[in-house]
Amino acid sequence: MAATTSAPHRVKGSRIGPKRGGASYRARRDHHVHNVANPERFGSVAVGAALIAYGLKQRDAKGLLAALLGGAFVQRGATGYCMVYDALGVSTGDADAVLGRHRSDVTGAAATVNARKAVKVERAVTIARPRHELYAFWRDFTNLPQFMEHLESVRVDSPMRSHWTAKGPAGSVEWEAEIVNDVPDEIIAWKSVGDPDVANAGAVNFSDAPGDRGTIVKVTLDYEPPGGKLGAFVARLFGEDPDRQVREDLRKFKQLMETGAITTSARRREDSAYVGSTPQE
Amino acid sequence: MRAVTWQGTRKLSVDTVPDPEIVQQGDVVVKISATAICGSDLHLYDHYIASMQKGDILGHEFMGEVVDVGREVKNLKIGDRIVVPFPISCGRCWYCRQGMFGACDNSNPNAEMFEALYGATSGAGIFGYSHMFGGYSGGQAEYARVPYADVGPIKVPDGVSDEQVLFLSDILPTGWQAALRGEIQPGDTVAVWGCGPVGYFTIQSAWLQGAARVIAIDRFPERLALARDVGKAEVINYDETDDLVELLKEMTGGEGPNVCIDAVGMEAHGHGFLATSDRIKQTLRLEMDRPTVVRQAIQSAAKGGRVSLIGVYAGFIDKFPLGAFFGKALRMAAGQCDVQKFLPDLLQRVLDGDFDTTSIISHRVGLDDAPHAYEIFAEKKDGCTKVVMRP
Numbered sequence: 126m127a128a129t130t131s132a133p134h135r136v137k138g139s140r141i142g143p144k145r146g147g148a149s150y151r152a153r154r155d156h157h158v159h160n161v162a163n164p165e166r167f168g169s170v171a172v173g174a175a176l177i178a179y180g181l182k183q184r185d186a187k188g189l190l191a192a193l194l195g196g197a198f199v200q201r202g203a204t205g206y207c208m209v210y211d212a213l214g215v216s217t218g219d220a221d222a223v224l225g226r227h228r229s230d231v232t233g234a235a236a237t238v239n240a241r242k243a244v245k246v247e248r249a250v251t252i253a254r255p256r257h258e259l260y261a262f263w264r265d266f267t268n269l270p271q272f273m274e275h276l277e278s279v280r281v282d283s284p285m286r287s288h289w290t291a292k293g294p295a296g297s298v299e300w301e302a303e304i305v306n307d308v309p310d311e312i313i314a315w316k317s318v319g320d321p322d323v324a325n326a327g328a329v330n331f332s333d334a335p336g337d338r339g340t341i342v343k344v345t346l347d348y349e350p351p352g353g354k355l356g357a358f359v360a361r362l363f364g365e366d367p368d369r370q371v372r373e374d375l376r377k378f379k380q381l382m383e384t385g386a387i388t389t390s391a392r393r394r395e396d397s398a399y400v401g402s403t404p405q406e
Numbered sequence: 407m408r409a410v411t412w413q414g415t416r417k418l419s420v421d422t423v424p425d426p427e428i429v430q431q432g433d434v435v436v437k438i439s440a441t442a443i444c445g446s447d448l449h450l451y452d453h454y455i456a457s458m459q460k461g462d463i464l465g466h467e468f469m470g471e472v473v474d475v476g477r478e479v480k481n482l483k484i485g486d487r488i489v490v491p492f493p494i495s496c497g498r499c500w501y502c503r504q505g506m507f508g509a510c511d512n513s514n515p516n517a518e519m520f521e522a523l524y525g526a527t528s529g530a531g532i533f534g535y536s537h538m539f540g541g542y543s544g545g546q547a548e549y550a551r552v553p554y555a556d557v558g559p560i561k562v563p564d565g566v567s568d569e570q571v572l573f574l575s576d577i578l579p580t581g582w583q584a585a586l587r588g589e590i591q592p593g594d595t596v597a598v599w600g601c602g603p604v605g606y607f608t609i610q611s612a613w614l615q616g617a618a619r620v621i622a623i624d625r626f627p628e629r630l631a632l633a634r635d636v637g638k639a640e641v642i643n644y645d646e647t648d649d650l651v652e653l654l655k656e657m658t659g660g661e662g663p664n665v666c667i668d669a670v671g672m673e674a675h676g677h678g679f680l681a682t683s684d685r686i687k688q689t690l691r692l693e694m695d696r697p698t699v700v701r702q703a704i705q706s707a708a709k710g711g712r713v714s715l716i717g718v719y720a721g722f723i724d725k726f727p728l729g730a731f732f733g734k735a736l737r738m739a740a741g742q743c744d745v746q747k748f749l750p751d752l753l754q755r756v757l758d759g760d761f762d763t764t765s766i767i768s769h770r771v772g773l774d775d776a777p778h779a780y781e782i783f784a785e786k787k788d789g790c791t792k793v794v795m796r797p
Contacts, residue, residue, distance in 0.1 A: 388515040
């Protein structure tokens with residue numbers, strides 16, 4: 126547990142009863158929360174400093190990027206606040222950082238993903254269907270392989286535990302997942318537990334879109350790619366970029382929820398991966 | 407079935423390929439009775455639009471008889487005679503519900519490809535119009551699969567000929583929308599660049615929407631003759647003028663046209679240094695479109711005028727006259743036609759005889775003649791203004 130200051134209590138007080146969708150944005154402006162543990166903070170500063178030094182030495186666009194990224198790491202270490210953890214509802218520091226935001230019965234939501242090895246993806250899509258319908262479909266994890274291209278199967282073992290099997294670059298990968306946050310029609314957050322092939326944590330948020338546009342579905346995913354960040358880079362070269370995967374999976378989720386089927390331009394059934402039916406309205 | 411397939415730049419063949427079938431339960435399969443070559447098909451023929459693959463079936467203007475129906479199709483049954491709109495629209499996304507069928511969120515399964523190439527959010531998928539527009543098989547064939555069949559096709563009565571209603575699939579509503587987006591006010595002068603098939607229907611639509619004068623611009627005598635004789639427009643052959651912009655101003659008492667409609671698009675021809683440099687840049691892929699018409703439209707428009715783009719553009723342009731656009735307080739509108747939105751009204755107008763739909767047709771051929779028909783249409787040879795094929 127990180128050293129506490131008086132700040133979290135003040136902050137916590139100010140965010141009781143979060144409104145739909147607004148909580149995480151408020152939390153981002155309030156960088157008083159410590160959601161990164163002390164040893165990790167020292168590490169973060171060290172990595173950040175090294176990145177800045179490397180970046181400045183390069184004197185090119187890539188170098189600038191590295192330096193900027195380094196700056197973010199230093200800031201994360203210095204302030205003890207990590208945006209990624211916040212979005213996931215995860216903390217390696219103050220438990221308040223999680224508890225103040227969502228449900229009070231979430232305990233021990235320590236991060237399972239090593240932030241220094243992790244790749245973060247954040248994508249959103251607007252779907253012209255009501256929140257409760259989208260939440261309910263997603264909450265039944267066995268539905269997810271219908272629109273997640275790389276997901277082979279999900280077995281639900283208990284209300285909080287499930288077993289996931291996905292296609293990886295070199296064969297199947299599996300992990301156990303535990304729900305760390307579940308607010309009906311608002312958020313589902315999970316993390317891998319035990320000894321996962323791919324350590325990951327993620328959240329899907331559902332919030333009302335303006336006017337009659339339906340629901341904004343936002344996915345935040347934090348995972349340790351097999352082969353580290355270099356592995357992720359190589360995967361990207363071969364079109365297996367997780368950012369792309371999340372974007373395309375969300376597009377298919379939208380097609381499925383709005384039209385009842387995943388869109389296909391195939392002329393014949395054997396040419397289509399998606400032979401579905403359109404909805405009864 | 408027999409189908410017109412793309413084999414490379416300016417290379418087509420007519421092949422025997424597997425028939426389409428019901429893939430999803432909202433589909434119908436249509437046996438095609440008439441199909442046309444569209445001016446925008448020439449962009450594929452000339453390979454100015456990327457993501458074509460060998461063997462792709464072309465064609466997005468078609469009609470015929472329903473021969474198979476998915477379980478969930480409510481509005482159509484076997485034997486119905488339908489015209490199929492060229493944009494494929496789900497009818498359920500927010501855009502379709504606003505009537506923006508051409509901007510459908512869901513019908514392009516390759517939206518990712520479109521977004522990578524255009525750097526913009528994808529609109530509707532289109533029949534027979536490259537993989538970035540969905541990779542759908544087109545209608546220059548004996549049969550086609552039509553998805554979201556309850557949303558798109560319109561039933562047509564028996565007493566009316568194919569040639570009277572076929573163009574409801576694209577060029578008639580496209581011309582109608584081009585004029586609508588010009589927001590024609592009483593007393594307005596409307597200038598239409600391009601007297602091809604879309605221009606032909608734009609001119610007719612402009613009159614129906616209340617234009618006081620219509621000026622039509624082209625360089626091919628047979629097209630200008632149609633605009634003059636059928637469209638009742640004043641015509642300009644731009645080959646015979648040094649400065650089209652000045653001529654338009656002179657013709658309108660120094661004001662310029664109130665509505666300028668570009669029914670040409672990215673393969674515009676023109677004179678002078680800019681037109682030549684655009685052609686070179688397009689060939690070298692430094693510029694994807696040749697924006698001659700857009701520039702002329704903006705430069706000649708009257709203050710407070712409207713510029714409506716209906717000719718297809720696919721990328722980036724140079725030397726956009728933004729100063730004139732701003733200085734004259736112009737408005738510009740563009741986009742694929744929301745065909746489905748206009749069909750009930752336009753079908754009635756066709757039945758009422760408001761439009762001349764047949765004078766534009768210069769060639770009636772079979773599918774096997776497609777390679778030759780494309781060639782003469784692209785080259786404007788043999789007086790070719792519009793080709794209708796009967797599979």
